[in-house]
Amino acid sequence: GENVEQHPSTLSVQEGDSAVIKCTYSDSASNYFPWYKQELGKRPQLIIDIRSNVGEKKDQRIAVTLNKTAKHFSLHITETQPEDSAVYFCAAKSFQKLVFGTGTRLLVSP
Amino acid sequence: EAGVAQSPRYKIIEKRQSVAFWCNPISGHATLYWYQQILGQGPKLLIQFQNNGVVDDSQLPKDRFSAERLKGVDSTLKIQPAKLEDSAVYLCASAQGAGGSTDTQYFGPGTRLTVL
Numbered sequence: 001g002e003n004v005e006q007h008p009s010t011l012s013v014q015e016g017d018s019a020v021i022k023c024t025y026s027d028s029a030s031n032y033f034p035w036y037k038q039e040l041g042k043r044p045q046l047i048i049d050i051r052s053n054v055g056e057k058k059d060q061r062i063a064v065t066l067n068k069t070a071k072h073f074s075l076h077i078t079e080t081q082p083e084d085s086a087v088y089f090c091a092a093k094s095f096q097k098l099v100f101g102t103g104t105r106l107l108v109s110p
Numbered sequence: 111e112a113g114v115a116q117s118p119r120y121k122i123i124e125k126r127q128s129v130a131f132w133c134n135p136i137s138g139h140a141t142l143y144w145y146q147q148i149l150g151q152g153p154k155l156l157i158q159f160q161n162n163g164v165v166d167d168s169q170l171p172k173d174r175f176s177a178e179r180l181k182g183v184d185s186t187l188k189i190q191p192a193k194l195e196d197s198a199v200y201l202c203a204s205a206q207g208a209g210g211s212t213d214t215q216y217f218g219p220g221t222r223l224t225v226l
Contacts, residue, residue, distance in 0.1 A: 006152075034214070043114075043201065043217040044153065089152050096208075097166060098143075098215060100152030 002027040002094045006101030013080050014109055021104045023090035024072040032093035033066060033073050038103075039086045047088075048075070080108045112136065114218035116202050122224045128190040131221045135183070135204030141165075143215060144177055144187050145201040153201055159185060160208055192225045199223070 003026040013019050025033075031052040036044035050057045050064045050073065057064050061080075066073040073092075077084055085108045090101040115134040123129050135142050141160050145153035156175065158165040161182040170177070174193070179185040189196055199220040205213035 004152075036217075043219045045217070046214055049214065091152075096158070097155060100154070102152050103150070 002030055002092055002097065002099040004090060004092050004099050004101040006090050006104055008104060009102065010105045010107070012107045012109065015080060015082060017080055019075075019077045019080055019084070019106055019108075021075045021088055021090070021106075022072060023074070023092075023101050024070075025092040025099075026071065027092070027094045028068075028071065030092040030094040033064070034091050034093075034098075035062075035064060035075050036089045036091065036100075037086045038089065044089060077106075080106075082108050082110050084108050114202055114204050114216055116200075116218040116221055118221055119219060120222050120224075122226065123192055124226050125194055126191040128188065129192055129223060130189075131187045131200050131202075131223075133185045133187070133202030133218060135185075135202070136206075136216055139204035139206050139216075140182075140208060141205040141213065142179055142185050143203040143205075144185070145203065145217075147199040147201055147220070149198070156187070189223075192223075194225050197223055197225045 006023045034049035037047045038044045061078045063076040087103045089103050091098050144156045147153045156170045157167040157177045159179040162179050177187045199222050201220045202218040203215040205215050207213045
């Protein structure tokens with residue numbers, strides 16, 4: 001089955017810096033890659049997603065890139081703000097099943 | 111639109127007791143998921159329903175966990191008997207279509223279970 005690895009587990013940045021979170025997946029049949037943000041005690045919320053026929057997608061300060069050959073995808077957050085502090089999960093979907101990474105705790109210091 | 115609803119939000123039980131969680135998906139969503147999220151980990155799929163049929167329950171510990179979605183809308187997840195390692199947040203999610211690659215999953219607030 002699919003296996004998703006996510007790095008780093010913790011990321012501390014200063015406000016205004018960029019943050020990058022990387023994920024790799026194992027199943028070449030995976031074709032959908034969402035990113036979720038989870039604040040403490042709250043539900044995971046979809047922030048951006050990318051499908052396998054697209055290499056890059058951007059939404060304001062957030063962008064996701066996908067390299068199908070290397071089976072890795074990344075989340076890029078520019079001009080980070082304290083409210084970006086949360087745990088971010090990547091996921092890969094294969095045959096209707098969504099498999100999540102282990103999460104990255106992002107801390108943005110003012 | 112209203113989101114995915116879950117209850118209760120918190121539950122504390124002793125090991126070997128039983129517990130049940132309830133989920134009401136977004137109206138019209140055909141696919142419903144139950145996930146287990148252990149502290150510090152990503153959500154892990156327990157079971158997936160499409161309408162009232164089971165699509166995937168390969169990771170559901172069937173000796174103690176059961177789930178149903180009788181009318182293709184609300185769902186309940188039950189644990190009987192509970193073990194200490196069942197302490198986790200149980201998340202329900204729903205998707206509009208048949209759970210295919212284009213379907214976004216929307217999560218409920220979760221039920222935090224503590225087994226003592």
